[in-house]
Amino acid sequence: MPDEHGHEGHAHPPPRPNAPLADKPQPKALQSSDPAVQQRAQAFMKRVEMMERIRKNMDAVRHKVVVMSGKGGVGKTTTSVNLAASFLALGRTVGVMDADLTNPNVPKMLGCEQGRVQGQQGMLLPVQAHGLQVMSTGFLAHDPQRPIIWRGPIKIGVLQQFLGDVKWGSLDYLFIDLPPGTSDEPLSIAQEIPNVDGAVIVTTPQDVSILDIKKSVGFARSLNMKVLGIVENMSGFTCPHCGKETELFKRGGGEQAAVDMGVPFLGRVPFDPRIVRRGDEGRPFVLDHGDSEAGKAFALVVQRLARELGETV
Numbered sequence: 001m002p003d004e005h006g007h008e009g010h011a012h013p014p015p016r017p018n019a020p021l022a023d024k025p026q027p028k029a030l031q032s033s034d035p036a037v038q039q040r041a042q043a044f045m046k047r048v049e050m051m052e053r054i055r056k057n058m059d060a061v062r063h064k065v066v067v068m069s070g071k072g073g074v075g076k077t078t079t080s081v082n083l084a085a086s087f088l089a090l091g092r093t094v095g096v097m098d099a100d101l102t103n104p105n106v107p108k109m110l111g112c113e114q115g116r117v118q119g120q121q122g123m124l125l126p127v128q129a130h131g132l133q134v135m136s137t138g139f140l141a142h143d144p145q146r147p148i149i150w151r152g153p154i155k156i157g158v159l160q161q162f163l164g165d166v167k168w169g170s171l172d173y174l175f176i177d178l179p180p181g182t183s184d185e186p187l188s189i190a191q192e193i194p195n196v197d198g199a200v201i202v203t204t205p206q207d208v209s210i211l212d213i214k215k216s217v218g219f220a221r222s223l224n225m226k227v228l229g230i231v232e233n234m235s236g237f238t239c240p241h242c243g244k245e246t247e248l249f250k251r252g253g254g255e256q257a258a259v260d261m262g263v264p265f266l267g268r269v270p271f272d273p274r275i276v277r278r279g280d281e282g283r284p285f286v287l288d289h290g291d292s293e294a295g296k297a298f299a300l301v302v303q304r305l306a307r308e309l310g311e312t313v
Contacts, residue, residue, distance in 0.1 A: 014117050014124055014140060014161055053164035055194050061095075061171045063309050064193055065228065068220075069202045070212025072180040075233040076202040077105045078279055079269070080177040081132075083200070085284035086302045088131050090313050092172040095126060097162055098136035099189060100179040101155050102148045107138035111282020115139045123167040130284065135166050156188045163192055182219040190223040197309055198226030200266065204234045205253035213254070217261045227263040228308045230254050231301055235268035238293060264308055267301040270294050 058064060067083070069076040081096060088094045098106035107113045107127075115127030117139050126133035137148060137158065150158070168174060176193075178186045190196065199220045203213040213230065220227050232254025238245045251268075258265035272294040278285040289295045306313045 014158070014165070050160050050164055051192075054160065054192055057164050057166070057168060058194055061168060061174045063173045063311075064176065064196045065173065065305075065309075066099075066176045066178055066186070066189055066193075066196065066199045066225075067202065068178040068186055068199050068216055069180045070182075070214075070216040071209060074180075074202050074204045074209055075269075075275075076180065077109060077177050078275060078285075079200070079202045079231055079233060080175050081106060081109045081279075082275075082284050082286045082298050083302060083305070084132055084173070084175045085130060086286050086298055087173050087313075089287065089290075090302075093133075093170065094131075095133040095135075095168050095171045095174045097166075097174060097176045098134070098138065099159060099162070099176050099186075101137045101158055102150065103179065104136045104138035106134060106136050106177055109279045109282060110134055110284070113138060113282070120167065124161070124165050125167055129282075130287065133168060133171070135162050159188050160192060182215065186219070187223070190220075190225050196225060198228040200228050200231060200305065201263075202231045202233055203254045203257065205232055205250040205268075207250075207253065210253045210257045213257055214261060217257075217263060227261075228305060229264035229266035230258045231266050232268035234271045237271040264304065266304045266308075267297055269297040269301065 065083075067076055067080040077100070084094045084096045096106055096110070098104045100106075107115060107129075110129040110132065112127050112129035112134060115129070115134070115138075117127070117135075118125045124135070126135045127139055128134070141148065176189060178189060199216075201213055201216050201220075203209045217227055232252075235254070236245050236251050254268065255265045270293055272285070272289070272292060274289055274292070275285045275294060278288065286295055286298050290299065303313055
């Protein structure tokens, strides 16, 4: 059963840094003799405080990019960590925020599962992995085998802390890996991040994924979030022995969806078994296989994404 905080299992939200209310004249509502009015006023003031902390923290990040998908299993997190590592290899400062709170996979794919959250001067310090700054609920779980079961308000509170209370510093890029779908997490991220640059949407070529990606594009547009582009993942497989290409999940569906929806197409990444192996080993594929077909495909995606962000690489 959930405890008094509304969650189960062994993962707990990080402690909130001590941040007293600003030393300013308090609203009249806080001076009210009605406890209910005082409680609402205090909640409002805390909300204002959190929004201000998020604004100041995110102002130091040059580009904030969310990575999302309409369904699971399309390689969204794999794409997130490899895009982050690609920009890092170009000399940029990069962070990865794992916003899939109940199924965090970023620590596994970056080989930092044993990382733990530390505090410094009222801020939470991100874990370092391959030169990337990383924050995830995976660092909070004492037993990774146990499920994290949090209700909506708890999840939103943790997302706010990841945005406002983590010492990201002056980053060039912060990639925010969202859970699949259009639930609380992507909605909260869109509402909480000031001046978010937009969303990269990951899909595979088959029809069922394309149906879901169109919903993701519509979701982003309904929140006035720019769609930076679509990545078609697992697009074809070239046999390393005979050189014959096989369309495992068809081909071109993501590109056609981009045309149909009027959004940029960032590129297609072919299936490469080494991407799977490197993810399991905790090392981004692009760091070791940049000269492969998949590595070159990621490089093209990075180039096009940078262009959408007004940058050159």
